[in-house]
Amino acid sequence: MGLPVSTLLMTTGFLLVLIGMWGILRHRNILRIIIGFGLFDTGLHIVMVATGYITGGTAPIIDTALGIEQATTRAVDPVPSALVVTAIVIGFSVTAIMLAFAIRIHDARKTLSIDALTESKW
């Protein structure tokens, strides 16, 4: 059967996290740093959802394919899925605020390079 599904998902998620981290560390353009943050965020969401998977499980939605009495044995863990919704909303919020700050920085400095912001270093 090959690799378990949760291992595949976690590997994908952690790879996205590492790509995002590399982008945040190595790029000087603020927009690219924000894109790196987005990848980091998405990778962590995938990892969180992966921890809720149980072998052979299906979506925790009761319908003709999943009877009410089978729900506790055949459905995946719904708690990580519910928590990830919160994480996505917070990630979106942080990204929106960062982009708004990037626009203000571009207005003030006419550049998006973080090398232009030196006076806040200590």
Next chain:
Amino acid sequence: MKAASSLLAVLLFGAVFAGIVGGYGERESVSALAEQYLAMVPRELGAPNVVTGILITYRGFDTLGEVAVLFMVAAGVGVLLGGKDTTTASEPGREPRRPSELVGNGAEITLPLIFLFGAYVIKNGHLSAGGGFQGGAVVASGTMLLMLALPATKLNHGFLGVTESLAGVVYVGIGILGLVFAAGFLDSHILPLGEFGTLISAGAIPVISALLGVKVGAELSVIIDRFRN
């Protein structure tokens, strides 16, 4: 030097993550808490979608907090970007570029479908995959397409603000009704459970879902519109 230290940091994190993945055994059964949720949501809340039941009733206070965060983001983006519409709008030579034929014509066909799909996702949150946040995001993506296809569109911020505030007030009002008529704040038992699996069932969950959808859709549309100027 800098590249080497960045590479070292990423590689070390990679080693940590590889250790996590290597040591993780796929779970064979759900946790006791999840088992409780999986048994209780269909029986006690009457909602087939367990995730929606958790989000809107058992973790309802958390969802209210999320909506508050979204509201603060809309306000914060407004503070950061709002003060300059007058200066940029009057500048000559900043006419928005016309969209391509493909985007323009495509939007005319797909926009009504996108908004309809958003409403469908919001209304079926308790029956199938979906819910207020997801449907609201679909509606906001439709708004985004509208702005790309018709750059001259002006969103009525006053109307959207009033809609969004009303949805928020009614949401909190339903929560307080739960305090009075049911077991606690945001308890969905204030309305009858109805027949399992039908559109009008699961107590107050569809109502809260619709309010969330309206609120999230309006808020995200306002945030997207702020970034346009």
